[in-house]
Amino acid sequence: MACNIYTVGERVKKEAIILLNMGGPNNLNEVEMFLKNMFADKNILTMKSNLVRKMVGGLIVFNRAESSQEIYRELGGKSPIVGHTKKLVAKLQERVGEGCVVDFAMRYTPPFATEVIERLESENIDKIYLIPLYPQFSTTTTKSSLEDFEEAYHKSGGNALLIEKKHFFENESYNKAVIQRIKEAVGDAIYRDFDIIFSAHGLPQKIVDAGDVYEKHINRHVAILKEMMEHENMDFHDVHLAYQSKVGPLAWLQPSLEEKLKTVRNRGVVIFPIAFTIDNSETDFELGVEYKEIAEELGFKEYRVCKCPNDSDLFVDALVEIYEKMQ
Numbered sequence: 001m002a003c004n005i006y007t008v009g010e011r012v013k014k015e016a017i018i019l020l021n022m023g024g025p026n027n028l029n030e031v032e033m034f035l036k037n038m039f040a041d042k043n044i045l046t047m048k049s050n051l052v053r054k055m056v057g058g059l060i061v062f063n064r065a066e067s068s069q070e071i072y073r074e075l076g077g078k079s080p081i082v083g084h085t086k087k088l089v090a091k092l093q094e095r096v097g098e099g100c101v102v103d104f105a106m107r108y109t110p111p112f113a114t115e116v117i118e119r120l121e122s123e124n125i126d127k128i129y130l131i132p133l134y135p136q137f138s139t140t141t142t143k144s145s146l147e148d149f150e151e152a153y154h155k156s157g158g159n160a161l162l163i164e165k166k167h168f169f170e171n172e173s174y175n176k177a178v179i180q181r182i183k184e185a186v187g188d189a190i191y192r193d194f195d196i197i198f199s200a201h202g203l204p205q206k207i208v209d210a211g212d213v214y215e216k217h218i219n220r221h222v223a224i225l226k227e228m229m230e231h232e233n234m235d236f237h238d239v240h241l242a243y244q245s246k247v248g249p250l251a252w253l254q255p256s257l258e259e260k261l262k263t264v265r266n267r268g269v270v271i272f273p274i275a276f277t278i279d280n281s282e283t284d285f286e287l288g289v290e291y292k293e294i295a296e297e298l299g300f301k302e303y304r305v306c307k308c309p310n311d312s313d314l315f316v317d318a319l320v321e322i323y324e325k326m327q
Contacts, residue, residue, distance in 0.1 A: 013126035016101040016160075017323055018116060019089065020132040020145040023106025024079025024280050030109050031069045035061040037108035043144040046207065060247070071285050081280040082106070085133075087311040088278070092319055101125065107145050113152040125160045128153070129326050131319065133277045135169040136217030140203065142166055163326050169221040173321055177314035178272065179228055185270050185306040186234075194268040194302065196229075196236045197260060198222050201275040201282060202243035205251040215253055221274060237265060241274075244291070245282055261295055268302035269295060277315065279308045 022038075025031045039045055039057030047053050072078060085104050093102040101123050105116040120128070130149055134141040146164055153162065168174055186194065200218045208215050222241050229236065242260035243253045261269070271291070273283045287305045295303040309315035 013124055014099055014101060015127045015129065016103065016120055016123065016125045017092065017096065017129045017131065017319075018149065019085065019092075019102075019104040019319075020130060020149060021081065021085060021104065021106055021134075021278060022141065022145070023109035024081040025072055025109055026078050026082055028069055028072060028077055031072055032061065032065050034108050035064055035068060041107075041140075041144055043139050043147075046210075071281055074289070075281060075285055079109075079280055080284060081278050082109075084278045084308075084310045088315065088319075091311050091313070091316045095316055095320055096323070105145075105149055107148055113149040114156070117149075117153055117156050117158065120158070120160075121156075125158075127161045127163060129163050129165070129323055131165045131168075131322060131326075134275070135167060135174065135277060136200075136214055136221060136275060137167040138203065138207075138214035138217075139212050140207065140214075165322055165326055167217060168318065168322055169217055170224065171318045171321060173314055174309070174318035175224060175228055177309040177312045177318060178225060178274075179232060179234075180312065180314060181306040181309060182229070182234065182270065182272055183232075185272075185304045189268075189302075191235050192237055194236055194270050194304075195238045195240060195264045196270045196272065197240045197242050197257065197264065198225065198274040199242050199244050199257050199271050199287060200253075200273075202246045202252045202256070204248075205253060208253065218274065225274075236270070237267070240264060244286060257291060258294055261291070261298055261300075266299050268304075269300055270304045270306065272306040273308060276308050278310055283308060 023034065025034050036057070039060050040053065042053065045053045045057055047056070089102050089104050096102060101120065103116050103119065105111055105113040130146060132142045132145045150162055182196065203212065203214055218241065222239070226239050240260055242255050242257040244257045246252045246256060271287055273287060276283055283305065292303050
């Protein structure tokens with residue numbers, strides 16, 4: 001399979017696939033930038049007043065900057081998200097061929113949309129396929145990333161056609177990639193010795209109440225994966241859904257992962273980060289370190305965290321299928 005190359009007038013035109021994600025610090029100096037950009041996002045802090053958002057965001061950054069730096073220090077001084085994404089882009093580029101440009105843009109840290117758009121200017125791009133790397137749609141992730149790229153592209157004066165993908169949790173190849181990661185985490189162990197918890201990044205309840213479909217997509221995704229696991233004879237003791245990463249005093253989606261761990265059979269547990277396609281601080285540190293400590297305190301004999309699909313061949317298959325269906 002290769003991207004389309006065609007002639008418009010007398011000029012050869014190409015297509016581009018741009019993968020979008022939230023990003024993560026490339027070094028410790030970018031931690032504050034990451035937090036500032038995140039909490040300046042009107043899709044994250046939804047108050048109507050820009051002044052109030054700036055004040056609240058500034059307070060959050062002040063309170064979290066030092067602890068966040070320590071997290072990334074523990075991860076080797078940077079987020080793993082950019083490295084994994086570069087490998088995914090390279091594999092996807094190899095699959096679609098040189099006639100198509102494959103690149104990625106991050107929402108809160110480099111490479112920003114403006115940088116990627118500058119690289120596209122010399123490529124005679126006629127169509128840009130935007131694929132946010134969030135399986136489920138949310139205003140806080142998918143909408144934010146799409147708006148960010150599209151605003152930057154229109155400001156640049158570009159005239160390529162922008163084509164969006166808003167969610168892909170129903171894609172079979174993607175879900176096979178998820179199942180593969182779960183199997184890798186269980187290994188030669190007995191499935192019945194484990195419960196599995198699909199851990200989704202949390203969201204303030206008020207955002208869901210305002211019409212965000214994220215929770216509905218998460219529930220449907222868990223149902224799909226549960227059926228696939230049954231078909232594969234992956235007979236876990238039980239299947240659960242929980243939400244992680246709560247910040248601040250507002251009510252968030254329930255149950256929290258910490259509360260869920262208290263109610264799960266105290267034996268073995270496998271965690272799959274269902275809202276993430278690429279490993280990052282929330283998977284490697286929050287799930288891999290912080291919640292592991294909680295599980296050990298609760299007496300779990302086994303606590304295992306699945307890797308995200310990252311640059312798996314099945315995920316590349318899924319992205320190719322997504323691109324083809326967008327045409």
